């Protein structure tokens with residue numbers, strides 16, 4: 066009797082095993098299980114670091130014989146680090162150079178500076194939508210005015226900004242009869258301001274010309290109509306000032 070019970074248990078066990086096996090003899094569960102899905106949610110590799118606009122711009126050191134050197138800061142390559150704008154005279158030639166904080170820069174001749182005048186660095190101020198400051202410098206002066214020119218710095222080059230085909234020159238100053246100012250408008254434009262004493266001698270006729278910088282050219286945009294301001298009116302003050310950020314004529 067005991068032997069019969071043992072055989073019965075053995076048959077039951079064999080039968081139970083057979084129900085879970087496929088014809089190949091492998092456990093059914095191993096062939097019907099869906100392929101494992103492994104997590105592929107690793108961080109995307111497209112979050113490249115923000116690259117600087119700084120490029121290698123070869124620049125020789127300033128000549129040891131340079132005279133009348135003036136220097137002012139600006140961020141001419143737009144990388145957030147202060148660069149240096151330097152104006153200087155080499156022999157009879159006036160030159161302007163940008164020296165980038167990370168090394169290199171650009172250096173060009175500035176023709177047309179009057180013999181009694183001097184080229185003088187004013188520094189950088191960004192007047193358009195890109196990140197790079199434009200370079201401002203005094204290119205001439207009279208008894209009561211300074212004449213301001215500006216340059217763009219891009220692709221390792223300083224380029225004189227023009228109005229039409231002529232280098233842009235903006236007088237700033239005042240005489241009894243005439244006033245001239247230059248203002249930068251919230252980093253988006255530049256405006257030339259003119260005021261002329263009317264024949265009556267009691268009012269100044271004022272004019273404002275607004276330019277947008279397109280590439281290396283200033284394009285005349287909005288020009289409000291002539292207006293009149295009395296001498297001493299505080300609104301007249303910008304008409305004889307240079308007002309572009311923290312830049313000063315001194």
Ligand SMILES: [Ca+2]
Pocket residue numbers: 139140141142143144145146147148165166
């Ligand atoms: Ca810089």
Ligand SMILES: [Ca+2]
Pocket residue numbers: 191192193194195196197198199
């Ligand atoms: Ca700019």
